[in-house]
Amino acid sequence: MNMNNSSGGGSGNFLLVPIPEYPLLDCVPNKTVKIVVLGASSVGKTALIVRFLTKRFIGDYEANTGALYSRKVTLDGEEVSLQIQDTPCVALQDDADGLYCQEQINRSIYWADGYVLVFSITDHSSYRTIQPLYQHVRRIHPSGNIPVILVGNKSDLLRARQVPVDEGETLAASVGGVYFEASARENHEGVHAAFLHLCQEVRTSACAFDTTPQTTDLSFNYYFYSLHVMVCLWFYRLIELWEELTGRNGEEASTWPDLNPQTCRS
Numbered sequence: 001m002n003m004n005n006s007s008g009g010g011s012g013n014f015l016l017v018p019i020p021e022y023p024l025l026d027c028v029p030n031k032t033v034k035i036v037v038l039g040a041s042s043v044g045k046t047a048l049i050v051r052f053l054t055k056r057f058i059g060d061y062e063a064n065t066g067a068l069y070s071r072k073v074t075l076d077g078e079e080v081s082l083q084i085q086d087t088p089c090v091a092l093q094d095d096a097d098g099l100y101c102q103e104q105i106n107r108s109i110y111w112a113d114g115y116v117l118v119f120s121i122t123d124h125s126s127y128r129t130i131q132p133l134y135q136h137v138r139r140i141h142p143s144g145n146i147p148v149i150l151v152g153n154k155s156d157l158l159r160a161r162q163v164p165v166d167e168g169e170t171l172a173a174s175v176g177g178v179y180f181e182a183s184a185r186e187n188h189e190g191v192h193a194a195f196l197h198l199c200q201e202v203r204t205s206a207c208a209f210d211t212t213p214q215t216t217d218l219s220f221n222y223y224f225y226s227l228h229v230m231v232c233l234w235f236y237r238l239i240e241l242w243e244e245l246t247g248r249n250g251e252e253a254s255t256w257p258d259l260n261p262q263t264c265r266s
Ligand SMILES: Nc1nc2c(ncn2[C@@H]2O[C@H](COP(=O)(O)OP(=O)(O)O)[C@@H](O)[C@H]2O)c(=O)[nH]1
Pocket: 039, 040, 041, 042, 043, 044, 045, 046, 047, 048, 058, 059, 060, 061, 062, 063, 064, 089, 153, 154, 155, 156, 157, 182, 183, 184, 185, 186
């Protein structure tokens, strides 16, 4: 179905489908998933986001908006606050090793927990942008797992294909993510599946991180408890020694405060 006409207007009318946004303060702490969508010019970054959030394809999107969208989603039966950052394009430098990347994009990369790397299957140069782009993300987040998916967009334009499926899969494997071929124009389900997969990845890596302090807390509590018991036992033993040295008998001692280690522990 061609939804291109749903915009109903000229190229001056952008984003005619309203996307409900939730205020950022509404976010539940530790239950926020922050995603940034990155890629070369005109690969369909904005179209994918709008498709995911509204199920619609408009056809004409304002260039280089850098808009932030916020939405509640349910993951494994639990409601989380999802934030998606759209970005202006990145481009390869002439030597093809470096990347033109605005400061605004660097800030978004730093901010995000998960990354949607987008190229168009009809544009091989947009595909070649991905590896340097991923290296750039790595430089900003040098350590740890980076939840990432690779999206080959415009899969409806099969006749214009320049990037075969296996090249997409190989590239995805090299950046440690899953490859999705999608069409923001034709197919909502594919786009939805890609975004939800990344949300799950972000959640999984966040949970793995969250358990670390809990483990530390448990071992700290155990250590503190053992120390406490040892101090009580030594104190009790000192009192006994003092009794022996001063010749006090058990009867006199029984009038003293209860020094049973069990009491110390409570
Ligand atoms: N045929 C087709 N066109 C698309 C698709 N996604 C986006 N486009 C078109 O590609 C152009 C650039 O899309 P846009 O989302 O603005 O790209 P961005 O610069 O990466 O944000 C627009 O004319 C879209 O209508 C798609 O899946 N299939």
